Amino acid sequence: MNIRHSRPEDGQRVVEIWRKAVDATHDFLSAQDRQEIDELACGFLPQASLWLAVDETDYPLAFMLIDEGHMQALFVDPDSRGTGVGKALVLHGLSLHPTMTTDVNEQNGQAVGFYEKMGFKRIGHSPVDDQGKPYPLIHLQYQA
Known part of the structure; x- marks a missing residue:
């Protein structure tokens, strides 16, 4: 396994990873919200500067998408879960930003456990997500 920057030709595969991961882990999303987020992701992800x-x-x-020390997104193809690719990306992010922060949906218990096992600590909570939707967020920061 290697870690590299995304390229334009990765766009379709990145959207596929996003869709498969969301379908596997975000069953708490309403159908309408899932569709709205999908439209945003399809427009944004193919040209985003990502680590793969x-x-x-x-x-x-x-x-993984990192913006100024904040991990905005980490999505793993469900077929690759448990193989260490998510951990490798987080460790890469931490090598660039040792006090990296992230937000995770409170309803995504697997993700919360993953980040806490990696050494992230809870530093806050929001009752809604970044779009004001009723999906509470846990704010996390890595603490060695």
Whole structure:
């Protein structure tokens, strides 16, 4: 496995990873909210500057978006969960930003557990997500 920056030709695969990961982990989203987020993601992700975890054939398995020390997104293809690709991306992010922060949906218990196991600590809570939707967020920061 390698970690590299995304390229324009990765766009379709990145959207596919996002959709598969959301379908596997975000069952708390309403159908309407899921559709609205999908439209935003399809417009944004293909041209975003992402870090990708790729296999030996350069096939993307997961992606991460970091903006000024805040991890905006980490999505792993469900077929690659448990293989260490998510952990590798987070460790890469921490090598660039040692006190990296992130937000995680409170309803996504698997993600909350993953980040806490990685050493992230709860530093806050919001009753709604960044779009004002009723999906509470837990604010986390890495603490060595």
